[in-house]
Amino acid sequence: MDDILSGLTAAQREAVEHVNGPLLMLAGPGSGKTRVVTHRIVNLLRHGIPPWQIVALTFTNKAADEMRMRVQSLAPDQPVWMGTFHRFCARLLRRYAPQVGLSENYSIYDAADSRQAIKRACEAAHVSMSHTSPDQVANVISRAKNRLITAEMMAENPVRHNEQVAARVYPVYQRQLMTANAVDFDDLLLHVATLLRDNEEIRAELDARYRYILVDEYQDTNLAQYAIVRALSIDYPNLSVTGDPDQSIYGWRGADLNNILDFEHDYPSVKTVRLEQNYRSTPNILRVADQLIRHNRRRKHKQLFTENPEGEPVDLKCYTDSAGEADDIADQIATAVMNGECQPRDCAIFCRMNALTRSLEHALRRRSLPYQIVNGTEFYQRKEIKDLLAYLHLINNPSHDVALQRIINVPPRGIGAKTIERLRQAADEENISLLEASRKAGLIASIPKRSAAKVAAFVALYDALCVKATATVEDLVLYLLEETQYREYLQRTADEEQDNSPLANVDELVTAAVEFDRQHPEDGSLEEFLELIALVSSTDDWEDNNDRVTVMTLHASKGLEFPRVFIIGVEDDLLPHARSKESEDQIEEERRLLFVGITRAQQRLQLSYCQCRTVHGEFRPVIPSPFLMELPREDMRQIEATRDDDYFEDQDYPESWDLGVDDDLVQEDADDLCQLDDEDRAAIAMPSRQRPLPALPPMVKTAAQMAASPQPVTANFTAGMAVLHPRYGEGTIVSITGRGAKSMATIRFDDGKTKSFRVAFADLQPLE
């Protein structure tokens, strides 16, 4: 019993030992929050509470995974449900789909799907889009859904012009979603919230089922999420929430700070615990953070303190331009690594916008520093992956209109925009899905016989694919590739300029399918595979196992920590951002954003700004961020850096850093970059690809690998050949795709696993 309480402060212990009734944990940055939450779960279990009555809700899969790991080590194999809000709702919705007008095989539209659907709805609603855009409309609708505002409610009192348009589109969009048997991300929450509100019986049942609910990052919940946890905590109000109002940075997405600020009001019997001691940062860093955040008015004051030893002052640097900023930071890191002061993995660079990472990439690459950019170029957003997934979606849910539109003419089969438009009109008129409309294309007067025949051929292809719907996902994907001749299509349309091989991504999807089948020998359904993919995101796969400098936005940095942190572009109109200066609330959120960035730093922190920055291609003078004026000068060291163009050339950096990067999977893609010219932006436009799908090997490149990679030599391998892989052993080549340096071999190993490799790097040995 003592092991889960030992080493805790009085406040932490108080939270861990709390069993029944509402609990509010106000946890400052670096206060050991995750530890307290996991220990509390274990404590609940030790009090004899059945594990299935406990639910822990997080915002990211990564946070859930970490929690699961830590609980697992303390209390192995307890079926406590831990996962994201959206996944939790997706599960409930599978069960209660009919109650909200869906079938249980409903599809989840991702952001791109829903954008397509909104576009279509805008057209169908016949509204003038002259003063707005589908994107804006999508935003308004999303915000409305987050606030539990239905189409009907919105129609009653729309205020602004763009809301008027959105109010007209909203019901059309929603009807289309229902026809498609689909939900968007917001609907996952909205449907569940509605279900719980309108069905007292179900609500009571679920309330009793999930008696102990823990919510992480409560400051980022929106009204829908609030309504859900509230509804599940009426008969059994054992709701415990953890958060920090000062780290709320998603207000623009509908997060409502009032949820946490008013928690004590909502649950008068609440026990409030403040975790104010910081175990992460030096006192200097913490004082800077504290001084900054004191300038916010809407907050709950916390007395941040630490017993950590005094550290270096926080550096404040001014550079002449962004290239100088990037070079100097890269130099600092390179020097520190060479001197053995730190490893690349200890360093992180944060910025307000993804666009600012360009010069950093260049600077890091020139110094052969391995780095990793956490951004949004997601694997499953690639065209070829979306195409294949669209086929799978359509097989799983014949009403998935967005999927049908995507692939009805991919690979090209002579069905043009006109025909699709006519199908759409017919579908809209009869309120049927596009596939149903396609089935009766021959009966639609506006569609010429020729086109109708092509549509019929597509429907026949679709029906053929559906035969494999219940096979393993791998079989289905392979069959799909075969029947649609998709690989041949990619090869035909291959773009010589583009270095990222779509074929390799296709192979990766196959690998993901194989992996999924392996992990779900019993319960693996297509539906689950698709749900799994729909609810993973790019930041989930930030790899902390690799020794690389991390570059990311301030938003992405939340929840992480690094010994050395650099925050760049602390400039007016950038932080706070020009578009976030309309109200005091927005400015306060920007201030919190900087606060989050600062409090990621453990040992060293540097804030920097430039005198000039290139914005949209033109050089502009820059004003330092007003936030800098709010920081305590006594904890800081101000440095005016002057740019010396020859500086870099004088340095003698090694060709590559011997950091023991041991991963041949990393090497697979190294050739993509090593052949590119230093100035080539396209090379860095495809940054580190991390794990795109569950249990997939990281597809990443490091600068070290790039520098070290030899020119690839391609041996003659053919399908059917028996080969030896240095890591995976003996296997047989299933197929070879691509030519020359980019040639990929898909190999089925003797243990049943199938993997794809760059032939040039995999070091395969032919076997007799």
Added chain:
DNA sequence: ATGCGCCAAGTTTTT
């Protein structure tokens, strides 16, 4: 039906 070229716009994005 596809491909090229011009024009406009350009935060952050847990799911």
Added chain:
DNA sequence: CTTGGCGCAT
């Protein structure tokens, strides 16, 4: 400076 969307021309 980039990227993406749309329109026109083949």
